[in-house]
Amino acid sequence: MDIARAQQIINAYGATLTAVAKIPQPHVIDLRELPFSKSEIKQAIRLLLPVAPNPQVLKSLVFGYVSLADWQEGVGPEPIGIMLSDSDSPTDPETLKRIAARGSAWQKWRPKVNAESVALASELKMLGF
Secondary structure: OOHHHHHHHHHHHHHHHHHHOOOOOOEEEEHHHOOOOHHHHHHHHHHHHHHOOOHHHHHHHHHHHHHHHHEEOOOOOOOEEOOOOOOOOOOOHHHHHHHHHHHHHHHHHHHHHHHHHHHHHHHHHHOOO
């Protein structure tokens, strides 16, 4: 992979990160929502890290690398997490049931997301970032 291809991949991934920034954390999103495979994105980030033009870009690349843990295979068409909508009322029993169901679904994914996040951070540390 060359620098131009890496930048193309990172630009597409950055647009995806911007789009999902509206989804409250914690969450997990289906792997199919990524614009490129995790391995391609990781390779592109690893290529661009040493040539990051400033600390802000470096920070964004590191964030993007670790954020890859938020995408997992088999999640389905809707992100899973503890997300509240504007219409959710914390005093409404039906709303509380929906929030509990979201939390239960998230708890199923949480160990996998957290483990991958730690592994990705460790990879960066081994690379010196």
